[in-house]
Amino acid sequence: MDNFRYYAPTEVIFGKNAEEKTGETAAKYGKRALLVYGKGSVVKSGLLDKVKGSLKDAGIEYKDFGGAKPNPTLAHAEDGIKEALEFGSDLIIGIGGGSAIDTAKAIAHGAANPDKNLWEMWTRKVPFKSSLPTGAVLTIAAAGSEMSDSAVLTNEEIGKKAGINTDLNRCRFAIMDPEYGSTLPKEQIAAGVADIMMHTMERYFIPGVRCDVTDEIAEGLLRAVIKNGAAAVKDPTDTEAMSEIFWASSLSHNNLTECGRGKDFSVHKLGHALSAKYDVTHGASLSAVWGSWAGALYKDAPGRFERFAKKVWSVTEEGEAAALSGINKTVEFFRSIGMPVSLSELGIKASDEDYRALSLDATMQDTVKLSRIRPLDAKEVEKIYRMAE
Numbered sequence: 001m002d003n004f005r006y007y008a009p010t011e012v013i014f015g016k017n018a019e020e021k022t023g024e025t026a027a028k029y030g031k032r033a034l035l036v037y038g039k040g041s042v043v044k045s046g047l048l049d050k051v052k053g054s055l056k057d058a059g060i061e062y063k064d065f066g067g068a069k070p071n072p073t074l075a076h077a078e079d080g081i082k083e084a085l086e087f088g089s090d091l092i093i094g095i096g097g098g099s100a101i102d103t104a105k106a107i108a109h110g111a112a113n114p115d116k117n118l119w120e121m122w123t124r125k126v127p128f129k130s131s132l133p134t135g136a137v138l139t140i141a142a143a144g145s146e147m148s149d150s151a152v153l154t155n156e157e158i159g160k161k162a163g164i165n166t167d168l169n170r171c172r173f174a175i176m177d178p179e180y181g182s183t184l185p186k187e188q189i190a191a192g193v194a195d196i197m198m199h200t201m202e203r204y205f206i207p208g209v210r211c212d213v214t215d216e217i218a219e220g221l222l223r224a225v226i227k228n229g230a231a232a233v234k235d236p237t238d239t240e241a242m243s244e245i246f247w248a249s250s251l252s253h254n255n256l257t258e259c260g261r262g263k264d265f266s267v268h269k270l271g272h273a274l275s276a277k278y279d280v281t282h283g284a285s286l287s288a289v290w291g292s293w294a295g296a297l298y299k300d301a302p303g304r305f306e307r308f309a310k311k312v313w314s315v316t317e318e319g320e321a322a323a324l325s326g327i328n329k330t331v332e333f334f335r336s337i338g339m340p341v342s343l344s345e346l347g348i349k350a351s352d353e354d355y356r357a358l359s360l361d362a363t364m365q366d367t368v369k370l371s372r373i374r375p376l377d378a379k380e381v382e383k384i385y386r387m388a389e
């Protein structure tokens with residue numbers, strides 16, 4: 001087992017009517033909250049009003065800042081920083097999924113550092129050491145932003161989607177009432193399920209380290225997500241299934257499943273390049289390339305892929321046959337819940353030039369090698385994209 005630091009400080013309030021506790025929880029961190037949300041699902045479901053009622057009861061002033069779009073943008077976050085500064089916010093609350101919560105995190109960093117350029121901070125050209133406290137009220141099991149140390153923005157001007165990892169991204173609290181997941185479109189639930197699985201798998205396929213406890217947690221989490229994810233896609237009003245995937249979304253990305261092994265996130269790098277260029281749903285950008293990523297790498301980590309197949313999919317074959325079965329079953333699962341498993345199913349028809357541009361973006365102009373299984377340069381990454389055609 002490798003040395004590790006595990007830090008997951010977010011206070012989680014989970015279950016039916018959890019949103020009624022937003023005010024008393026938020027009151028520990030601030031008095032003037034900017035409420036950051038997306039394109040209106042939280043208005044329609046009545047969640048925003050419930051959150052406002054709870055904040056009012058706790059004596060917290062608030063201001064709305066809606067409009068975050070899936071694959072949220074830098075420009076929108078910059079508008080939010082102005083709103084937060086004008087309002088004198090001392091707390092930023094994201095209400096929705098990863099897009100609203102990541103926008104809230106970006107606004108918090110920008111509002112605490114008004115003299116700095118947000119993209120320069122985001123890309124670590126300019127260091128920053130402070131942020132405003134953030135909280136999350138979650139409506140979709142997917143990104144895991146509610147407990148993660150990460151946030152992702154798209155800079156539309158330069159066509160780049162980039163994430164930043166810092167403890168300053170940790171929400172102080174996360175409110176989760178899985179019943180709000182019942183209004184989700186099925187394709188969003190499925191994309192979320194793919195993302196949750198990927199957050200676990202991106203930490204699992206790293207060879208050469210023994211971590212029995214972490215492995216068992218990851219495998220159990222994956223089995224639970226596969227079973228309950230399929231049930232939630234079939235019936236979004238199945239609150240039991242929705243509860244399981246809500247909790248899994250947080251645990252799969254709060255670093256629990258990397259303790260002693262670390263993380264890879266090369267599939268996410270492939271996916272972010274696709275989302276930056278084609279604005280595709282995050283979970284779909286991952287399921288579309290995972291099969292070809294696994295196909296390119298399983299021979300370099302045969303033990304990991306074999307164990308995955310046996311423990312997650314109860315495959316009875318041995319060796320390479322087991323590894324291949326596990327990959328096929330995963331791809332079949334994505335397909336069964338309606339997720340794209342190729343670029344064409346994602347609606348992308350890439351030219352030679354597009355493949356080249358995608359692989360250069362994913363490898364930061366061929367300066368960074370992807371994957372801890374085997375270092376992949378831009379040429380190899382291009383092959384994986386092409387295999388996913």
Ligand code: NZQ
Pocket residue numbers: 037038039040041042068069070071072096097098099100102139140141142143144145148149150151152180181182183184185188192195253268282283
């Ligand atoms: O905008 P609204 O109207 O709220 O609609 C959203 C949006 O259209 C809708 N939705 C969410 N909850 C709903 C609902 N519709 C009906 N009922 C509900 N209960 O679903 C759509 C997707 O929302 P979004 O927030 O984009 O989803 P998700 O949570 O998948 O977040 C995706 C973003 O998070 C980033 C992704 O790259 C992407 O930008 N990620 C963030 C991470 C992090 N901060 O740790 C890690 C992830 O790997 C990921 O990269």
Ligand code: ZN
Pocket residue numbers: 143195198199268282
């Ligand atoms: Zn993800």
